[in-house]
Amino acid sequence: MEQTMRWYGPNDPVTLSDIRQAGATGIVTALHEIPNGEVWERKAIRERKKIIEDTGLRWSVVESVPVHEHIKTRSGNFEKLIDNYKETIKNLASEGINIICYNFMPILDWIRTELDHELPNGAKTLNFEIRALAAFDCFILKRQGAKESYPPGIIKKAKTYYENLDATAIEKLKRTILDNLPGAEIGYTLEEFQEALDSYQNIDAPTLEKNLRLFLNEVLPVAEENNVFLAIHPDDPPYPILGLPRIMSTAADIKRILSENDSPNNGITFCTGSLGVRGDNNLVQIIKDYGDHIHFIHLRSTRRDADGNFYEACHLEGDVPMYGVVKEILQLQEKRNKQLPMRPDHGQQLLNDLDIKTNPGYSGIGRLNGLAELRGLMYGILNENA
Incomplete structure (x- = not known):
């Protein structure tokens, strides 16, 4: 190759x-x-x-x-x-x-929910957690019908996850999902992102x-x-x-x-x-x-x-x-x-x-x-x- x-x-x-x-x-x-x-x-x-x-x-x-x-x-x-x-x-x-x-x-x-997930050896890596995405979707973005997109067990985990986030952690999760990542062309505010979702x-x-x-x-x-x-x-x-x-x-x-x-x-x-x-x-x-x-x-x-x-x-x-x-x-x-x-x-x-x-x-x-x-x-x- x-x-x-x-x-x-x-x-x-x-x-x-x-x-x-x-x-x-x-x-x-x-x-x-x-x-x-x-x-x-x-x-x-x-x-x-x-x-x-x-x-x-x-x-x-x-x-x-x-x-x-x-x-x-x-x-x-x-x-x-x-x-x-x-x-x-x-x-x-x-x-x-x-x-x-x-x-x-x-x-x-x-899409990832964490860009600096620390591994046991001290290295950092990209990470995707469904409970974190559900927390963003259901409790931060509050997309209409979001809770129907996940199994009930995931919603429960997402709610607990969200309730344990402070303001800084909430902002970090938002920016991780919405900001300009490699390959994407633009970042979004929550309002802009909802408008983009509405277009679909x-x-x-x-x-x-x-x-x-x-x-x-x-x-x-x-x-x-x-x-x-x-x-x-x-x-x-x-x-x-x-x-x-x-x-x-x-x-x-x-x-x-x-x-x-x-x-x-x-x-x-x-x-x-x-x-x-x-x-x-x-x-x-x-x-x-x-x-x-x-x-x-x-x-x-x-x-x-x-x-x-x-x-x-x-x-x-x-x-x-x-x-x-x-x-x-x-x-x-x-x-x-x-x-x-x-x-x-x-x-x-x-x-x-x-x-x-x-x-x-x-x-x-x-x-x-x-x-x-x-x-x-x-x-x-x-x-x-x-």
């Missing part, structure tokens, strides 16, 4: 030099400064690409070209926004960048599925003409939250998305962390079934429980069968005669990272550790019969 790391641009505290020292050769990035929905002009793409190449690296994957909410809901000026997306695809292709990761998650990108009042899962299909009907021909591969990222977490539908969470969802828009340029970002949160997702089988449409890979592992809670574990720990996954991907590459870009995802905060403010999940040493673990695993698999 091509070893890459995500980089958030010139203001990222993890520099391109840091990433090169970690052993990566590729960069996964985006023009985060461009407002969601606007065209990425060739000049801006070319300038960012030059910065990367001047450090001896390659811009391997765009993550992400965000899909505007009006496209997801097919409201407002969605036709113009789709035209802008097509133009961005063309401009990226003109500058030699031909893999685009995107998602179709409503409103928020990945009449959007159920079948409607969102249809809107994705119609979006791909428009952009896939442009991708095909320009040799660009679109790679949809799974939902994170991979189940409905805050009353919002999820349509890219299971193997059945992958099958639907690939079959409804049948094209070699229509593919997935195979994220073991997102898909691995569900025990009913057989990750190795997904590679076997849909490997020809895997255009980009996120390797990380989570530790889950029966209630839907999970935290980001070390890359070779947790519930993801990483040995089987990596072995299957290496066999897939041989079959396709193609090297696929991979990045270690969501590293823990370790060592000096604990004293540095970085994008949540994207500290330097934690991801270096993950990449080193994955590199060693790949080496062992490739040489196990030597």
